[in-house]
Amino acid sequence: MAQLVDIESLIARVALGDRKAFSTLYDQTSAKLFGVALRVLNNRASAEDVLQETYMKIWRRADRYASNGMSPMSWLIAIARNTAIDRLRATRDSANLDDVSNHLVASGPTPEQSVVAAGEAARITECLGKLEAEKGQAVRGAYLQGLSYAELAEKFSVPLNTMRTWLRRSLISLKECMEQ
Amino acid sequence: MTSTSDTPEDGILAAEYVLRLLSPAEEAAFEARLTLETHLMDYVAFWASRLSGLNDEIAETTPPSRTRRQLMARLFGPIEPLSFWQRASLWQGLSFASIVLSGFLALQMLQIPEPTLPAGPKALLISEISAEDQSLRVLAIYKANTNHLEIARTAGQAAPGRVLELWAIAEGAAPVSLGVLPEGANTSVILPEGMSAQLASLTLAISDEPPGGSNTGAPTGAVLAVGQVSEL
Incomplete structure (x- = not known):
């Protein structure tokens, strides 16, 4: 870049x-x-x-x-x-x-300074890789394709609330991984 | 707000917000909180920058050239292939009278190929929009055949970080924006429907505005220059 x-x-x-x-x-x-x-x-x-x-x-x-x-x-x-x-x-x-x-x-000013994109790419890829494959795909689907919870639930053939729980847990793991 | 499931902790709610997983109602509620609770913005910034790492996975695809053309036309109006003002930059600094005379001659020449056109407004309609102290001077000439105003800025410029916006004011009516003047000295704007009929009684004005122009539909900054349209 x-x-x-x-x-x-x-x-x-x-x-x-x-x-x-x-x-x-x-x-x-x-x-x-x-x-x-x-x-x-x-x-x-x-x-x-x-x-x-x-x-x-x-x-x-x-x-x-x-x-x-x-x-x-x-x-x-x-x-x-x-x-x-x-x-x-x-x-x-x-x-x-x-x-x-x-x-x-x-949105207004954010305290977060801009980050080097290459580092971010490596980090998120690494952290997504630590999730189960389907869960990583769900996060990617939400970010890259703008899929909603309902669409994700359909795509992965699980009930809506299960998808919510899945994804939130994945986000918690991701957050922990990326904060390290 | 209307969520049927338990609301997650803020750090995860922020991720759902960035991912666009919230319903419109939840999104609105979160945005309302964002304006008040600064710690939420930290979470949003965290997720936005971390997730932006996935942007590398998106393949570049060159859009068709018509998209660019349509965009520029939507933002800046159609491009005039033959604008005599574009050749007029050397006129800056010349007297008002000589500019008007040259403009008049140029218009005459433009009309030569079509001498049998049905009669339009015969008189040349011009306006010199100027500040009292002449720190800003803009000349506008109306071209009836295209319903355009040719604009040439002959003195002054926008303040740093600000833009100049052109307004048309019909008698007793609110100002109507004719657009932001570009950095360059010359441009051309289309008159809104119905305005050309009352052109001879219009007042043109230029205001000082934030980049992109006023977003209220009315001048928000100081009115820097004013001019009446008159017949020559």
Whole structure:
């Protein structure tokens, strides 16, 4: 991730309304964010739409980046992921159309400093590897595909409450592992 | 809140929040707590950064080029292939009169290929939007054939970390945003439906706004420059 610094300064310029920086940021990051949306939505047309919505949010909220403490790429991915999950849920349950909340992105300053992405990748992979295979897959399914408890329960053919218990226990183990 | 099962401890609740496993009601309740209880934000940050390690598992896929085009058009309006202001940067610093004259001649030239067009507004509608002390000067010329305002900033700029937003004010009505002015000196904006008819009586104004522009629909910062639209 040699371009981390570049992305950070691009976001800073986008926050000042710099359209050229915005174009460059799109060119450098859209393939990743499109991958994120595709993974969640599994539909090219929706993913294209969500990608546009994601960058519209990035254009409007770039000024909030500096205060949120995440690595720049993680921040962009979080916006794409949340936008895609919002879309997924809106299509699945049109009653919740207005529930497009800002999530992480709108949150205020966090004390957590940004972390080197490579280290994080190794750590989470290692800790997920210590869980039973299916439980690790459930956490991955929730994060990468935005699966809900109900969908996870169906996917792994267990009752909903069992899935809840499973996943919460897995999260507790993960937390302990990652805090070491 | 409406959870049927026992609510887990906050550190795990935060993970469920980041993973988006909470129901909309639980999500809203958690977000309400987040604004008040700072320790929750620490948990959210912990999970967000740790789970972001999984981002490496997502394959990059290049989106089609139309997505980029549509996005830019949605955000910044259609791109004008032939904008005479783009060639006008050397006019900065010239007198207002010479800019108007050049603009007028340019418009005349643009009209030559279509001499039999049905009669539109004949008069050239222009506005000089300026600060009292001339620290900010923006010139707007209306192009009837495309319903665009060509904008050229000839003096001044946005304060560091701020942007300039252009507003149209019809008589007795609330200001309508015409968009944030780009960093560059020249741009072009589309007039909203119905506004071109009352163009000759419009006031244009520029306000100082946070990046991305006002999010209230009305100017939030100081009004830096004002100009009447007039016929030439």
